[in-house]
Amino acid sequence: MNLDRRNFIKTAAVMTTAFLAVPSAFSQHKQKKSSSKMKLSWAPYDLELRHTFTISGFSRKKTPVVLTKL
Numbered sequence: 001m002n003l004d005r006r007n008f009i010k011t012a013a014v015m016t017t018a019f020l021a022v023p024s025a026f027s028q029h030k031q032k033k034s035s036s037k038m039k040l041s042w043a044p045y046d047l048e049l050r051h052t053f054t055i056s057g058f059s060r061k062k063t064p065v066v067l068t069k070l
Contacts (some may be wrong), residue, residue, distance in 0.1 A: 041069045 046062045053060050 040068055043067045 001039070045065050045067045047065050048062050049060070053063070
């Protein structure tokens with residue numbers, strides 16, 4: 001079967017619509033209603049780089065990141 005761009009887009013649209021229309025048919029686990037809510041927490045953290053990162057005369061040994069926890 002040779003798919004050109006137009007047929008690929010049509011096929012992908014039909015598959016996406018089918019997937020969104022019947023989500024329970026494609027899911028492996030049924031969702032249970034939980035009594036507790038999820039809690040998102042985060043904390044800033046500086047990663048120490050193993051090698052100096054340099055671009056256009058600017059270099060650094062640490063980079064800021066955000067640690068997240070659910």
